[in-house]
Amino acid sequence: MKMIIKIIVVIIAIVAVALVIAMFSKNKYTLTREITINRSADTVFNYVRYLKNQPEYNKWLSLDPNTKISYKGEPDGFPGAILTFESSNSKTGKGEFETKKITAGERVDFEIRFMAFTANGYMAVKALSPNSTKLTWVYNSGMNWPVNLLLLFMDMDKIIGNDIAESLNNMKHRLES
Helix, strand or coil, X not given: CHHHHHHHHHHHHHHHHHHHHHHCCCCEEEEEEEEEECCCHHHHHHHHCCHHHHHHHCHHHHCCCCCEEEEEECCCCCCCEEEEEECXXXXXXXXXXXXXXXXXXXXXXXEEEECCXXXXXXXXXXXXXXXXXXXXXXXXXXXXXXXXHHHHCCCHHHHCHHHHHHHHHHHHHXXXX
């Protein structure tokens, strides 16, 4: 009986230490990826502002060819436009991608809502020359306590950042062909 009590005390101590570590661990992260696209800034901006183009380049939406996509809210290309998606692929899942703010010719702010979490960020364009544009994709998310403890063991920059980079490459290929 004493052995069982000792085991329970050790388990409680381990859980308590993990919860305390989680209280002082980061709970937010920001990922940034950039790419140069050989098209004018207007062309790139007018492509990223429309949610209807997401299935052409967004890695997560292309993982499952049977992903159900629909649109609601404001007209596409304006703040309040929402793309909804649902897939049996766990990496795509079910959620919404909403255009939150548009700064004409410069930036599109968005929010992604899943069942378990939300993320936000933006895509910004900057003309490098008349036919060359730098596109920056910034992605902000996080995990609430105590789940944020997982961020100590997960490389979100690699997990999500690589998918963002692949999406940017898909967009570059699409716009330059």
